[in-house]
Amino acid sequence: MKSKSELRVAIIGGGIGGAATAVALQREGIRADIYEQAPVIKEVGAGVGLRPPTVHFFKNWGIYEEIEKKSSKSDFMQVVACNGDVLVSERWPLLTDNPEGKWARLIHRADLIETFLNQLPSDSIHLSHRLESITDQGDHAEILFENGHSIEADLVIGADGIRSTIRSKLFSDTKPIYSGTHAYRAIVNDKEAFELVLDHTFKVFVDGGIQIYILPLHHRNQVSFDVTLQSKDPSWRPIVEKKDIVKHLKNFDTKIQKIAENVEEYTCRSIYDIDSIERWHSNCVTLLGDAAHAMLHHTGQGIQDAGVLAEALREADSIPEALQTFQARRKPVTDKYQELSRQEPSIESETAFPEKGHFEKA
CATH class of the missing domain: 3.50.50.60 (FAD/NAD(P)-binding domain)
Incomplete structure (x- = not known):
């Protein structure tokens, strides 16, 4: 060489x-x-x-x-029902030989x-x-x-x-391979978003085939907000109006609905692997x-x-x-x-x- x-x-x-x-x-x-x-x-x-x-x-x-x-x-990740009930709350898994690495x-x-x-x-x-x-x-x-x-x-x-x-x-x-889902992503700084993740816990809210990933970025005073919905449209960059995203979230906590409504612009992507x-x-x-x-x-x-x-x-x-x-x-x-x-x-x-x-x- x-x-x-x-x-x-x-x-x-x-x-x-x-x-x-x-x-x-x-x-x-x-x-x-x-x-x-x-x-x-x-x-x-x-x-x-x-x-x-x-x-x-x-x-x-x-x-x-x-x-x-x-x-x-972040020390914890949670799976949360759409009404706010915590279904699973776990420390991040230990993936190294350092017992402090959770x-x-x-x-x-x-x-x-x-x-x-x-x-x-x-x-x-x-x-x-x-x-x-x-x-x-x-x-x-x-x-x-x-x-x-x-x-x-x-x-x-x-x-x-x-x-x-x-x-x-x-x-x-x-x-x-199309997964049958779209991801609608935004970075938000709404007060309601911070109230959902006051600590540094990464939360996934679920309702049937809908997932909402809320990842706190407190060092930025922001929250990463990702709505994943099922869709038959395999376009790489689908054109979706905000009202068509929000209508799927009627079962979710009102704070989540308000965050979704207040987002100025979503980045829309179909999910493939x-x-x-x-x-x-x-x-x-x-x-x-x-x-x-x-x-x-x-x-x-x-x-x-x-x-x-x-x-x-x-x-x-x-x-x-x-x-x-x-x-x-x-x-x-x-x-x-x-x-x-x-x-x-x-x-x-x-x-x-x-x-x-x-x-x-x-």
Whole structure:
């Protein structure tokens, strides 16, 4: 393998997984260039929970203190009936060997990506670069972008999401699978929203096939509000009026109905995932994050992928060896999370954490 300073590494996609990978590789002395199709990286999405196995990497990368300032520590998650009755209240599962690790840090997706990008040289981030074609030459790959720019790289990391062009061209023609649900997301600062989550408990309110995820972002004086409803419309970005969202919430606590009515604008998305694919990598190209194992929402694994890939490159004598190690370590974990992510919270739920029986430490 070339020396770390000589490696040409291209990351396709500047979302959470891609940006985290660039930071992880930088800590190993490897420069990686990010190629993002959007013309600007802006504040989108909602709140996410960071578990101790993920935070472990932040400490290794030297960014934990910054993440801590932009997040809140949560000790509990609850499943709550639409009338406010608490059905399940649990500590976050222990996923590391540290018995104190029964928590999550709650953060806005935009703050997380901003933290990653702030660690990187500005000239390593290339916007308005939509991938047109990729050619795997065995020991390197050639990439052409729609804007006419072309590059060669010793390692290409496909972090280009659930509709990954790299996956479809090189590894699998598996298609995204529609879950039959839409997510309507907003960030709110209503007083009523704070009253629902006075502490840092992440709550999921349920009524039949409806789930409302309320994730407190007290460090921002905001709350992440996510309404998930069943729908026959598989459009990636459905056009839905607020009144058509609110009408489904008539059985919910009046505070929730008021929050939903007061939201100025929802981000509307159909929820998709993919089935597990057999192989993520060649000798010089690998998939990562949603491109490799897209899951239903609230169950991403891209940051941990980034950390393990960086470790594999540190330990291996060649890129092919590193990519084999990366998939061997990550695929059993992500396969299980993909399966578990399809279990929606409901009034019958016995646990807030389907992964508890598979990954919790004794």
